[in-house]
Amino acid sequence: xxxxxxxxxxxxxxxxxxxxxxxxxxxxxxxxxxxxxxxxxxxxxxxxxxxxxxxxxxxxxxxxxxxxxxxxxxxxxxxxxxxxxxxxxxxxxxxxxxxxxxxxxxxxxxxxxxxxxxxxxxxxxxxxxxxxxxxxxxxxxxxxxxxxxxxxxxxxxxxxxxxxxxxxxxxxxxxxxxxxxxxxxxxxxxxxxxxxxxxxxxxxxxxxxxxxxxxxxxxxxxxxxxxxxxxxxxxxxxxxxxxxxxxxxxxxxxxxxxxxxxxxxxxxxxxxxxxxxxxxxxxxxxxxxxxxxxxxxxxxxxxxxxxxxxxxxxxxxxxxxxxxxxxxxxxxxxxxxxxxxxxxxxxxxxxxxxxxxxxxxxxxxxxxxxxxxxxxxxxxxxxxxxxxxxxxxxxxxxxxxxxxxxxxxxxxxxxxxxxxxxxxxxxxxxxxxxxxxxxxxxxxxxxxxxxxxxxxxxxxxxxxxxxxxxxxxxxxxxxxxxxxxxxxxxxxxxxxxxxxxxxxxx
Ligand SMILES: [Zn+2]
Numbered sequence: 001x002x003x004x005x006x007x008x009x010x011x012x013x014x015x016x017x018x019x020x021x022x023x024x025x026x027x028x029x030x031x032x033x034x035x036x037x038x039x040x041x042x043x044x045x046x047x048x049x050x051x052x053x054x055x056x057x058x059x060x061x062x063x064x065x066x067x068x069x070x071x072x073x074x075x076x077x078x079x080x081x082x083x084x085x086x087x088x089x090x091x092x093x094x095x096x097x098x099x100x101x102x103x104x105x106x107x108x109x110x111x112x113x114x115x116x117x118x119x120x121x122x123x124x125x126x127x128x129x130x131x132x133x134x135x136x137x138x139x140x141x142x143x144x145x146x147x148x149x150x151x152x153x154x155x156x157x158x159x160x161x162x163x164x165x166x167x168x169x170x171x172x173x174x175x176x177x178x179x180x181x182x183x184x185x186x187x188x189x190x191x192x193x194x195x196x197x198x199x200x201x202x203x204x205x206x207x208x209x210x211x212x213x214x215x216x217x218x219x220x221x222x223x224x225x226x227x228x229x230x231x232x233x234x235x236x237x238x239x240x241x242x243x244x245x246x247x248x249x250x251x252x253x254x255x256x257x258x259x260x261x262x263x264x265x266x267x268x269x270x271x272x273x274x275x276x277x278x279x280x281x282x283x284x285x286x287x288x289x290x291x292x293x294x295x296x297x298x299x300x301x302x303x304x305x306x307x308x309x310x311x312x313x314x315x316x317x318x319x320x321x322x323x324x325x326x327x328x329x330x331x332x333x334x335x336x337x338x339x340x341x342x343x344x345x346x347x348x349x350x351x352x353x354x355x356x357x358x359x360x361x362x363x364x365x366x367x368x369x370x371x372x373x374x375x376x377x378x379x380x381x382x383x384x385x386x387x388x389x390x391x392x393x394x395x396x397x398x399x400x401x402x403x404x405x406x407x408x409x410x411x412x413x414x415x416x417x418x419x420x421x422x423x424x425x426x427x428x429x430x431x432x433x434x435x436x437x438x439x440x441x442x443x444x445x446x447x448x449x450x451x452x453x454x455x456x457x458x459x460x461x462x463x464x465x466x467x468x469x470x471x472x473x474x475x476x477x478x479x480x481x482x483x484x485x486x487x488x489x490x491x492x493x494x495x496x497x498x499x500x501x502x503x504x505x506x
Contacts, residue, residue, distance in 0.1 A: 003058060003371045005236075006314060008244060008268040009156055013373050016267065018235040024055050024062045025229055027221045027265070029239040029247070030112070032069040033093035034078040036290045039304075039319065040274040040281050042104060044240040046305060047271040047313035047374070049106045051238065053414045054370045065224050066109040068094055070116050071200050072213040073175045079198040086198045087116065100291040104301050105416050113220040115211065122211045122219040123204045125258055126187045130206060134257045141190030141207050144171050147183065150253045154182065156268060157245035175213035179245050186212040187254065214250035218264070222255060237265035241272055271313045277320050286481075289319070302335070303327040306417040309376035328419075330384070335419040337387040338412070340394060341405055352401045354393050359407035362386040366411045376415070383411055449489050460491045464503040467493065 003016040018024050028048045031037040037045075055062050069075070070090040079089035094114070101108070115122075126143055129135035134149040147153040154160070159182055171184035191201035191208045200210050211219075225231055232255075239248065248268065255264035273280070276287045294304060307327035311317040365382035369375045386408065393400075412418060449456045463482050470478040483493050486503065494502045 001368065001371050003054070004373055005267055005269055006373050007266075008270050009263075009265075011158075014267070018060070019231060019233055019266065020229065022059070022061060023229065024060045024235045025065075025225045025231065025233075026052065026055070026062055026236040026238070027065045027067075027217070027225075027234050028109070028237075029217060029243055030066040030068050030109075031093075031097050032072060032074055033090040033097060034072075034074040035093060036096055036292060037100065038281060039289045039291060039294065041240070042100065042291055043274040043308055043317060044238075044271040045101065045106055046104065046308045047376075048238050050309065050313075050370075050376060050414070051236070051269065051374055052107055053416075054374065057410065057414050058371075063111075063225070063228050064107075064109040065111045065113065065221060067217055067220050068097070068112055068114045069213060069216060070094065070114045071210055072115075072216075076195060076198055076200050076210075079200070080194055084198070086200045089198070096292070103295060104291060104304060111224050113224060115216040115220070118216070118220045118223065119202045119211065121223040122215050123188075123202075125215060125219045125222070125254065126211075127205060128258050129187065129254065132257060135187055137206055138171065140173070142173060142186050142209065143188040143206055144184040145187050145250070145253060145257075147185075147253065150257050152256065152262075153253050154249065156252055157249045159245075159249075173212075177246055182246070185214065185246060185250050187215050188212065214247055215254055217247070218251050218255040218258075221251075221264075222259070232259040233261050233263055234265035236267045236269060238269040238271070241270045244268075244270060272316050274317045274319055276318075278318055299324060300328060300331060300419045302417050302419045303331040305415070306331045306334075306380065309415060309417065310380050312377055313374060330380075331417055331419045333387060334383065334412075334417060337390060338408070338418055341390065341400065341408060352398060352404075354396075354398055355400045355404050358386065358389055358393060358400075359404050361389075362411060363407045366414070370414070379411070379415060380417070383415065383417075386411075460486060460489070460503050463491075464493055464501050468501055 004013050005016050006013045028045070031041060052062055052064055071086060075086060075090055079086045082089050126135060129145065130137070130143065135143055135145050138144050157179060159179065170181075171186070172181060173186045173189060175186075177185075188204065188206060188209045189195075189212060191210065195201045195210055201208055202210060221234060221237075222232055225234060237248065237251075252264045256262065275281065276285075276289055279285055279287060281288050291304075295301075303324065304327070307319070307323055308317065310327070310330075362382060362385075365385070366379050369378035369382060372378070390400075390408075449459045463486055467479050467482040467486075470476075470482065486493055487506070490506050491503055492506045494504075496502060
């Protein structure tokens with residue numbers, strides 16, 4: 001069975017056939033380096049890592065590009081607030097992103113283009129759109145893409161043409177907007193004083209300014225695949241579902257209007273959101289969690305990968321303490337088996353019955369699962385089946401013949417879910433992984449009390465503990481926020497002279 005992928009463009013699972021036999025040009029939208037990327041962003045990057053690894057394991061040569069958005073509304077706002085030049089402001093976040101990728105064992109892309117270093121191809125692309133008459137200069141000096149001049153607009157996000165006509169009268173200059181506001185979007189923003197202040201303005205034949213967010217990906221992707229493969233169509237374009245509109249819709253419009261091709265990418269693949277304890281991750285809820293938080297909490301990257309792959313990429317994933325504990329245990333079991341297999345590999349020559357079937361079964365189960373629209377949960381289940389069966393064979397005294405570990409190694413090479421090796425301590429044959437302390441941001445509670453009255457007191461007490469911890473680290477702002485949050489929910493908090501804290505219903 002060949003690889004099949006769900007293509008958002010056609011809303012169906014399709015056989016994957018690249019443009020050039022054996023070669024895959026893959027572009028994945030990278031982070032906007034205005035902040036630390038959170039675990040929701042990394043869920044997308046991890047699903048893309050699996051896709052990349054599976055393509056490579058299947059024999060494809062993959063050319064993987066991931067951009068870094070280092071100039072847009074958010075980065076400029078951040079640089080202004082910090083009183084720093086744009087590049088000074090974004091650099092530490094770019095560095096942190098690479099560190100986090102490395103920690104989570106994400107295979108590095110072949111190219112990490114940064115928008116600020118690709119201004120020339122962006123200017124050329126915008127000039128081409130102006131020459132073709134699909135872009136125009138607005139009276140505010142900015143350049144806009146005219147969606148009325150591009151009949152295929154709305155195909156990816158399935159916008160209705162009738163709705164479009166009604167909304168297409170205006171234009172939008174912000175990088176982010178919603179479907180209801182589908183209208184002419186900005187390609188080049190005329191420079192403002194704020195942009196000049198942080199060094200986010202460049203000269204162009206159509207006026208001094210800076211690129212809009214969407215043009216960045218089109219220009220960088222086309223430039224790099226042109227140089228590498230001499231083509232102007234991507235095989236795979238991936239990202240989170242939140243990028244379908246407007247970002248990817250606009251990328252298609254700009255790119256196709258320029259190249260004259262029917263498609264910008266043959267397969268559009270999108271990963272779902274990640275929730276924290278059933279709630280959307282949001283600054284408002286104070287539950288934004290980064291890989292750095294998890295790392296500080298002693299969570300093993302193998303466990304995070306395992307947890308992410310236990311949910312299909314097109315389904316919402318809920319990150320909870322319980323799920324992390326279960327993932328840690330799962331990763332530990334796999335690591336234990338791996339160590340046992342390594343040990344027996346050195347002693348060959350014993351009875352090999354059963355191992356050949358074991359290897360073949362694992363190999364075909366992994367291939368069937370991942371070829372089926374990257375069904376990682378099924379692949380994980382196959383891995384655990386192999387552990388059960390393999391342990392039984394080892395218990396029976398059968399030694400795997402030399403080289404039979406390869407089926408296991410290949411599966412692990414793709415999923416990469418074993419615990420960190422230096423953290424595995426072997427005590428007389430038993431493998432023990434350390435216990436992570438699940439504290440920190442993951443333990444942050446929901447801002448509203450649970451519906452179940454029995455759980456409400458626990459909820460309030462939990463917040464009281466959080467507040468005490470905040471005061472302990474002299475974070476009085478946070479302590480006050482918690483007091484107000486409790487008050488809004490009907491609880492009063494009181495600090496006693498003896499250092500104890502009381503929380504009671506008002
Ligand atoms: Zn993008």
